[in-house]
Amino acid sequence: MNTVIEVNNVSKTFGKNTNLNRVLDEACMYVAEGEFVSLMGASGSGKSTLLYLIGGLDRDFEGKITLCGKDIGSLKDKELSDLRLKNVGFVFQFYNLVMNLNVADNILLPQTINGKTKASLKDELDEILELTGLTDKKKAMPATLSGGQQQRVAIARAVMGNPAIILADEPTGNLDAKSSQEVMELFSKLNKEKGLTILQVTHSERCASYGTRIIKLEDGKTIG
Numbered sequence: 752m753n754t755v756i757e758v759n760n761v762s763k764t765f766g767k768n769t770n771l772n773r774v775l776d777e778a779c780m781y782v783a784e785g786e787f788v789s790l791m792g793a794s795g796s797g798k799s800t801l802l803y804l805i806g807g808l809d810r811d812f813e814g815k816i817t818l819c820g821k822d823i824g825s826l827k828d829k830e831l832s833d834l835r836l837k838n839v840g841f842v843f844q845f846y847n848l849v850m851n852l853n854v855a856d857n858i859l860l861p862q863t864i865n866g867k868t869k870a871s872l873k874d875e876l877d878e879i880l881e882l883t884g885l886t887d888k889k890k891a892m893p894a895t896l897s898g899g900q901q902q903r904v905a906i907a908r909a910v911m912g913n914p915a916i917i918l919a920d921e922p923t924g925n926l927d928a929k930s931s932q933e934v935m936e937l938f939s940k941l942n943k944e945k946g947l948t949i950l951q952v953t954h955s956e957r958c959a960s961y962g963t964r965i966i967k968l969e970d971g972k973t974i975g
């Protein structure tokens with residue numbers, strides 16, 4: 752079994768001196784290649800905190816996190832950002848699209864910023880537009896799209912470059928039931944057809960049911 756993520760005895764404390772908040776307390780978990788895992792837990796239980804640590808967005812923690820075989824605590828900042836760029840696609844509750852760029856340019860942005868030409872990405876872009884059901888929206892501006900469509904653009908952007916894992920923090924948190932279902936169906940399809948590994952944070956049992964496994968976070972520890 753190839754693990755994409757391994758979290759070993761990870762602790763995270765916010766605050767100082769007498770005002771300490773130990774949000775993660777020796778949490779352990781893993782995600783294997785090809786899984787679609789849902790991370791669940793009460794509000795404030797530390798789900799986003801754990802996801803950001805895994806994604807290398809916050810380096811301040813105790814314990815060990817391995818991402819694609821690399822101990823992220825031992826990497827230099829540049830090595831970590833390269834690892835993240837190559838291997839991790841992020842999806843957030845608010846889609847974080849650039850409103851003055853069209854759908855295609857939003858999807859390509861992380862790659863073009865890093866020096867790839869649009870021409871070299873054309874085939875991959877067309878494949879991902881097809882997969883995400885956005886082919887006819889290629890030239891549309893984000894403001895003209897529904898929330899569900901905007902989230903699908905964010906997912907397409909995360910999938911470009913064929914990352915080892917998608918990390919999604921409440922990807923349906925801002926969507927109605929129907930759009931949420933569409934986004935979960937898309938994740939499920941990407942997982943099954945493209946073999947994409949996904950770790951999503953969700954409050955919804957229904958959304959979690961699209962995945963292959965659930966991990967619960969409680970009192971700073973992971974269960975399951």
Ligand SMILES: Nc1ncnc2c1ncn2[C@@H]1O[C@H](COP(=O)(O)OP(=O)(O)OP(=O)(O)O)[C@@H](O)[C@H]1O
Pocket residue numbers: 765766772774792793794795796797798799800801
């Ligand atoms: N930058 C920060 N500084 C101080 N405390 C923080 C910071 N980020 C998170 N916390 C605290 O850590 C705890 C866990 O927060 P986190 O956002 O990870 O929870 P969550 O499980 O994602 O909650 P939700 O379901 O509401 O999104 C909370 O008590 C929060 O106040």
Ligand SMILES: [Mg+2]
Pocket residue numbers: 798799800920
């Ligand atoms: Mg959160």
